[in-house]
Amino acid sequence: MTAALTTPAAPAAARPAGVPRQWRWLARLHRPSLIGGGALVLLAAAALVWLGGPLTDASAAAWKAYNACGFTPRCSYDQSAILLYKDVYNYVTFAVLAVPFLVAAWAGGALVGRETESGTARLAWTQGVSPARWLASRLVLPAVLTVAGTGLLAALHRWAWATGRDRIDTTKSWYDAATFHANGIVPVGLALAGLAAGALAGLVLRRATAALAAAAVAVGVLWGAVHAALPYLWPSVTRVTTLDEGPLGSGLHVGEGVLTAGGGRAAAPCLTSQMQSCRDTLADMGATAFYRDLHPASHYWPLQLVATGILLAVAGLLTYAAFRVLRRTTGTARG
C-alpha cells in the first residue's frame, strides 16, 4: 500500500505499466469450485487406484478360481469380488466421462455467466483489467487445471483397465464406446472444448443458468458428433473372409458386407453359406467373399489423436469467437 504515500500522478504516461494481479483473485473468487473440483478429481483418482490395484487383484483371483473349477459341481469362487470390480469399473468410467460436462457447466455458469449476469465482469473491466485480459485469465488457468485433472483421470483409467485386461475375463474391450473414450485423450479435448463453449455461452447469453445448460448441451452434441464420425477418422483395414466363414475380425467396426464377382460391394443378406438358403442367395447375387472394414487395436491412438485434434480445433474456434464477441460488445480497439 505504498501507492498511497506517493503523490498522485496526473498524466497517464507517468504511471508504471504494472500488470494487474488477476490470478490470485481468480483463485479467490472460485475457491469453492477449486476445492470441490479438486476433491472430486482426487476421489475419482483414488477410486481408479483402488480399481486398478486391490479390486483387480481380487477379481483376477476370483476368475482364476472360477476357471479352475472346470465342471466340478461344488466349487467356490469370490463372486462378489467380480461383481464389485464390474460395478466400480462402470462408475469410474462414467465419472471420467462426466468431467467434460462438469467443466463446461462450471465455465458457463460460474466462471463467465455469473459475472456477465451480475455485472461483476464490468467491474473487472473498469478496474485495471481490459476485457481481453479478463477473458484470457478466465480461460488459461482453468484450461491448465482441466488438462491436468482430466489427463490424470484418463491416464489412471487406462492404467486400471490395462492391469485387468489379461487377467479378468470380462474386461471391456478397447473398442467398447465408454472405455474407448475414457482410456484416451478425447476427454481432455472435450473438456477444453466445453470450457471454451461455456465462456462463449456466458458472454453471449449473459445468464448463468442458460449458459450452464447451453455449454453442457454443446459438449453432448460435440461428443455425439465425434463418436459418430470416429470410424471414419482414420483409414480402416479390410478383412476378407470366405463365404463359409462369414465376416470376421474384432475391433472397431466400420462396415461389412459381401464382395461380388464384378468386384463390387453389397450388403450381406445373411452371414454364412453353411445354411442352404443363405448359400443360394449368395450364389444368386454372385458373392465371392465376405468383407469387414474395421480398426484393429493398433488404430487406437491414431483415432484418439485425430478425434482430439478435431475437438481442440473446435475449442480454438470457440475461444476465438468468445474474444470476437467480447471485442464487438465492448468496442475494445486492441487487446
Next chain:
Amino acid sequence: MTVPALEADALGKRFGRRAWALRDCSFRLPAGRVCAVVGPNGAGKSTLLALAAGLLAPTEGTVRVLGAHPATARPRVGFVSQDKPLYPQLTVAETLRMGADLNPGHWDADTAHRAVAGGDLDPGRRIRALSGGQRTRVALALALGKRPELLLLDEPMADLDPLARHELMGLLMGEAAAHGTTVVMSSHVVAELEDSCDHLLLVGGGQVRLSGAIDDLLAAHTRVTAPAGADLAPHEVVESRTTGRQLSAVIRPSGPLPDDWRAHTPSLEELVLSYLRNPAAPAPAPAPEILEAAV
C-alpha cells in the same frame, strides 16, 4: 485548450433490432467539471455512461474520453454502474485489496479506505451481507481508489439515505476538487445534483436536449409571467402555459422584455422539467464557452 474529458459526435447506440437507446448525441464536456446527466428513466443515461466507460461499442458516431478511444482510456476512468456489482463472496477488505491488485501503480488505498470508513463498515463483512447503501459505498471506494481522471457514476446515490448521501457526496466532491477529477453522474432526481454540479447534460428520448455550464444555461433562460394572450415572439419558447388571465412561460429571450412581464431566472429543476415536458422545444445553440472549447 485542454483536452475535453468527454466528447461525443453523432453518437448512437441501438441494442439488437430494437429502438435506439441513444441517437445523434453530440456534446463536449471540458475537463475538471462536475456534470449532471439528467433525464427520465429510460432516457439513455446509462447507455451513454457505459459507452463512455468503454463497456459498450457505439452503433454509430464516436465518443472520445480524455482525448482517447474509450477502451484506451479505460485505465484512467472510474465507473460505478447503476446496480453496483461487487463480488458477493468477498469481504469489504478483500474487495479493496482486489482493487489494489487490479490497479497496480495507481491505487490510492487511503482514499478507498476513507470512503469505506465513513460508513462504519466492518471490513470483515462479506459484500453479500451489506445493505444497498453500504454496497454503494464500497463500489464508490473502488472507483475512487483507482484515482481516475474521469469518474462516471450511474445513479450513484439512489440507495443512500440523506445523511449518507450528504457525507458521500462531500467525500466525492472533496476528492474531485483535490485531484481535478472530472465527475459525470446521472440521476433522475434533479435536486440531488443541483448543489454539487456545475455542468448539465439533459438527456431525453435518446437525445441530448441541453448541454452546458449550469450558470450559463440558467442565465440564457427566463421564466416570465405575462398577461394571457401576450405575444412571446421573437423569443424562443421552451414552454408556455395559460392559466386564467395569466400566461407563464420559459423562454430564451432574444431581446429586452416588455415592462408588464414579470421575469426571473428559473431554477434548475424548472428548466429541466420545461424541456422534458416539451420534447419539441428547440435546443439552444451551444453556449459560447463550449464553442471556445471546440477550437
